[in-house]
Amino acid sequence: MLQKKTLLLATVAGLAAAALLAWAFAPRPIVVETAPVLLGRYEQAIEEDGRTRLKDRYTVSAPVAARVLRIALREGDPVAAGETVAVLMPVMPAMVDERSAREAAARHLAATANVARAAARIERTQVAADEAQLELQRTGKLAREGFLPPAQLDAGRLALAAAKREVEVALAERQAAVHEQAQAAAALLPANAGARSGQPLTVRSPVDGVVLRIPQASEGTIAAGAPLLDIGDPAQMEVIAELLTTDAVQAQPGGAAVVERWGGPPIAARVRRVEPAAFTKVSALGIEEQRVKVVVDLDAPPESWRVVGDGFRVTLRIFTQRVDQAVLVPVGALFPIGDGGMGVFRIEDGRARLQPLELGGRNGSEAWVRSGLKPGQQVIVYPPPTVSDGHRVEARQP
Template sequence: MSVSFRMWLPLASLCLALAGCGGDDNAEDAGANATAGMAVTTAPVVRRELASGVTASGPVTPVEEMQLGVELSGLRVTSVNVDEGEEVDRGDVLLTLDARTLESDLAQAQAALREAEAGASLARSNLARGEQLASGQYISASALDELRAARTQAEARVGTARAARDASQLRRDFATLRAPADGIISARLVQPGQVVAAGSELLRLIKDGELEWRAELPAEDLGDVNPGDRVELRDRDGGAVVGTVRAVSPGVDAASRTGTVFADLPEPAGLQPGTYLEGRISTGLATVPVVPVSAVVLRDGFPSVFVVEDGVARMARIERGATDHGFVEVRGGLEPGAQVVTRGAGFLADGDPVRVVEEKPAPAPAAADTADGDTASTP
């Protein structure tokens, strides 16, 4: 047994030495592979002129919506001449009320006016005759004064009767509701046969059919918007509707810290009031820090980039701004000059080793053959 053990001992030592050499080679290969990492391209954070803007959402609303009603109570609606969505002109009859009692009152007032006018005419004639008699001293001065007083009283009764007639005419006119301006009927809240009350809303009119877009903006964005800025909305069909900022609220709400932007839509292109749309307000050009669009990825729902530091990709969340011509504004989260991953960022995780390579230029187009298919030869 001792002889066999002595014969196998050198052989075992040789095997262990060979195995040790092989392990060192594998460890070096593994380390080399770990150091190499994923091949990526990078670009620095630079400052450049960018078309700046603010993106917001808000409803499309009428610029001025008029609530229409009548000034009479207890009368029945006899006809409604318009429906929702119908265009009307100023002065068009929208609805009428049962005005039979009003017409009777008007006729009575007109008769009273005619009676008063007749009395005034008689009083003027009596005064004229009295003045002629007084010149010949056929009547006393006191009698002449009575004739003058009778004429004054008769003319006063005419004024009272005329005012009563005008009031009756006005009440009769109230029984007909007319459009106060050009526009579009946006709501109809009454039906024929309904008994209405004074001041109740019966119809709703969008004056001149004008619409606007109202968006709530945070205080930090509200100061960048000015009247006259261009607004572009996207409707549900993907079409663009262009407007202009008409006004910006001078202050912000103390609770929500937001203010309102009002944008006119001169050509609403079929937009309906109440539609909630996203829009972009162009606020001009600004020199801001930017990165290529390809560098920005979403991680946990937040825009992020990967910054290369000593061969390792470090994830950094950013505050994203406007996008223009392939670049994204970086409002916060990065320092100017930082190298961000532009190609391969979507496959990285925080702490991954990376290997920065140069981006390959696009291949040049192949040389076209000659028209007859033969290559040119040197004479």
């Protein structure tokens, strides 16, 4: 009996040890992270930094070189079309050095002498005209009495006419000399910054809008063509972004877009124009890139983005593909399979099953599955290397 009992205990101990070893070396389920397959809207978009700008920006400039009075307007003030935005006054004469002052004084003296010379010439030509008048009278008397031929009388008349023309020339020369004297005298006047002589020139706003920028609000002398202020309508806003040429070919005019990260809710927008010419831009990493400008119009009413101003930084998303009622799977669940396609591990009865997929597209977070999965199924996200087809798995608890 003792031997039988000992044998029975040894057998039980051996079976327990075998069961313990089998349990210890048996494959355990791999804990994995799972995600459900969803049915929703798939969107694929190009995302790029952009900036806002006014559609029509007007730079009001000075038409002539002048002295602009202090501009009372400030950035943000509304202006109406035709409203005076700046007043220009004639510029003060330039300051002269000693040499130039002496030259101006000498020119004034020369002009004064020319006036005197012109006056003397007037007297001389007047005397010649009087002499020609007397000679014509004597010639006419002798011609009527028959002592002189008619031709000599005609010559006398022509000499009188020429003498009168000389008087007119002398008078004109004296008038020119007087003007030259006045011009030379004006050059001697000292420069006076406080002078306000001359008619002011008013500069008016070309359109209704608000003042965007005033380069120089204080009074000062400006050159012709110098900008005085910028005017625009903030309600007419657009967004411009510089896309890579490989992305820009997918942004078609009329395509939907959205403006984000401007400090408020997303704003619906639409692509208006893709410029035809690209340009080279060096990235922050020193890589030369070919980019093209894309212009986008805001579809939302101005009241929803009235705080956005000109030149604000925003994020622009241009949609290139949008599908409703699409089967969606996380991008982290995808991995390449041997035939060059993509696949996932779906969970079926606690085991991982390799599932090839036909994809319609993918973005940064989701993939659109044309065939291979159904909504509601569970897939393994970021499958570990130890997972294989048919391996037991266990979903990680949150």
